[in-house]
Amino acid sequence: MNIYQIAEIASWLFLFYGIIISLGYSFAAIFSFLEIRDYKRKHNFQAEFTLLQSSSLPSISVLAPAYNEEANVVENVRSLLTLNYPSCEIVILNDGSKDGTLQQLIETFDLEEKDFKYYQFIPTQKVRAVYRSRNKAYKNLKIIDKENGGKADALNTGINLCDHEITCCIDVDCILESDALMKLVKPFLNNTKKVIASGGIIRVANSCIIEDGRIIDVKLPDTFLARAQIIEYFRAFLMGRMAWSRLDGLLLISGAFGMFDKETVIKAGGYNTDTVGEDMELLVRMRRKMREEKISYNVGFVPDPLCWTEVPQKWHILHRQRNRWTRGTAETLWIHRKMLFNPKYKVLGMLSTPYWFFFEWLAPLIEFLGILYVIYLFIFSDLNPVVYLIFFAVVYSFAILFSITALFFEEFSFQQYKKPKYIIKLIGTILIEPLVYHPFIMWASVKGNWDLYKGKKNWGTMQRTGLGNPQKKK
């Protein structure tokens, strides 16, 4: 076999993969479009705020882990306390912070230690103390101080100790719309089947104007890096999860903001402390469990912008985040590898898990191989440069098409970026993103897989470094 034959075969393989990916994305686009159109029609009328005060609404426990958050924790808790919902408790889980997080909370909210007795439905690190406020105004606030065990462990502790049947797990520093709980709990109530979880869309808060813990003006960030992530979030949420929710194949509810049925979480065993992708792993396990026990259920999805989060503005921090996400995906897929192409799990087995396997996990690796292959060809063959050019053109044009479609959906549905000049800037970002941002993300994924492969043995030490999302430090 000569070099030309190898080149030919490889080319066809890459092309084949490319076509599958394109088809997948096109279907995602169609399903998203249908879902968004329905959503728009639904929200054309109807005022739901009248329900806000109804005492018949179920109580919710909001669980927010905090690790070394001294600088912002008080402000964050204050904003959580202003959430508009008739009956909820705010549980802050201090995951063995080494700074003054706990002290700050004790002083600001006039906390006192309470006796507590609890059962470890899910085994966790030791709980040191439970605090409540002496001040009646903060009667919904509960602070749990525990030994460090990571984010998953902190959330499990919260699940063990919280009072209500519905738990809402959030990142303490994300910014919630004031009616966020109300909107997220609706799928639980408006359903004839049992609802095990509901999640929503995460938005990028960078550069937005925030007052008293609420977004009051949406602005487009000045840095390319943040804008590229906005485009990425559009793709992930407006094209990805929107479509999956229509197909009932949603596998991931972002750790930053999701609501769960406590009993099902406990039955499934809680968050897995052995993976860095605990949010995805939990939902997959819950769904798997329900499927195996043949209980019919639903997972809710609320497309309104309810939760805003600060995304990394520095390359190395972004690299660390994506590295972690890749490991999380890979671990989850590995843990649940039995579901892959298993018709028993229906949509989950035949569509969702294969999608995650081929598109989310494998894509960066194939892409990386492709680039290596191109370099190889470049050095060892005398192919016409036009060939490179054409291959590049097709990939590039598809990449921007996909992002532009996502932007179109945003424009068609929520239109959060009101100023016309923002749109022009976003289109500009889309044109540059595949050349600069995308290769970087791909590299972070490849590195993540490599780290996972290398680091399997010294697992524990890798994660017990605490749950803080380091990129969110200011």
Place this chain on the structure above:
Amino acid sequence: MEEFIEHIIQNGELILKINLIFTMVFFLITLFFISSILFLRYQKILKEKKLKKLNEALSNFINIYLFDESLSPNDIKTFQSQNLKSAFEQKIAIKTLLVFEENFKGSTNTMICDLFFMWELDKLTERDLKSGIWYKIARAIYVSSELRLIDFKELVQSHLNSEREEVRQQAIFYLITISEEKPLEFLDLIKTPITLWEQIYIEECLKTKYSGPIPDFSIWLHHTLTSVQLFSMKMISEYNQYENIDKMVPFLLSEKEELKNAAIEYLAQLEYSELLDYCKETFNSQTPNTKKVIIKILQRIGNTDDFLKFENRIPAHDWMNLQVFNNLKSNFIEESNSVTV
């Protein structure tokens, strides 16, 4: 560039041709989307301008109509023929009227309704109701119930078992809102279970939109849908219909766990005197879920001792319920401490 393309088409391999075609296609679709985005923006800006103007005109006119008393019927017609020609304009007019309707009451409200008819907006509403397009129907029913357009009752009733939940819900709220007595008659007609969300909404509607006599909820205790049965038990307790206690008691022996649990919970609310004995006798044989319901209502139907006696009756492996119990206990201890202090 053209030479390159020429070259490929004539001499190139198939794979390159395919790629080239795809590039073109993607590029064209991208251009299409970019122009749609820009077009949508442009449209939106235009629409907003138009909307602002129309809204201004509408609210000026309505204010003069409401508070100035200097308008003749002719002025109203003129406004209609000048400003409310398209379906879009009529939709906006309806929206504006609804805002006024929502905020005002008394004679002002009646005037708003009159204006709705004088502008012949009921025609659009009726057309939408008959359109067969679910979101139009749902919106039209919403408008009809806000403005209490009782003439559409039969039309709306025909949508009570619609395939779309949005339409069903609006139809339910409409029927409650417009009824003068028997607000829940529709329950006999529905074939789809009512969700918790709808139950809450029905209750709210009953409390805020309906002013006639409160129905006897026991008629639906034996409805074919479990959700309606649950709802009627809840409403019996909500409205303290003590006379229906006897009709609820048989549900304590129901095969269906959810009915049994509801019976326990709401009979406790109604302070049914024999409930404590029932709980004492049957507790051990109940499912964990029912046990939880019982634990939660114990303090309501019995005294502290009755409550505390159950501690040892919860099986040691039933952590879920032990946790519920301990929570209640610690709250209780706290309360009694604060009383003694």
Place this chain on the structure above:
Amino acid sequence: MEKILIIEDNPMVSKSLEFKLSRDGYEVFIAEDGRVAKEILEKQKFDLILTDLMLPFVTGIQLIEHVKAVYPGTPIIVLSTSKQEDIIMDAFNLGVEDFITKPFSPNELSVRVKRSIKSASLPEIK
């Protein structure tokens, strides 16, 4: 001419109120949220303040506190849909003169406005 400040975030409602009250012979100012209201209040004094409780940025309660501190004599009427009893109680505890629930009757509102302004202008009996 007596001056009234209306704080209401629904422009349709505030406009209507303005229309009605100016027909009644008052000079009417509108603020769409609590923050704007505070700015207007820095510049001038009013004979009556009509406010919603559910307001963006500065809540109705915060605004009432502010007015009662700066202009203790100015009567306040609350116009709100709020069903939250604790907030309504807070408002009364702060000494608001009157409370009107939405939906409201414009004629009744106009009577109550008149009454509040009148009783505020009477010398206080000690």
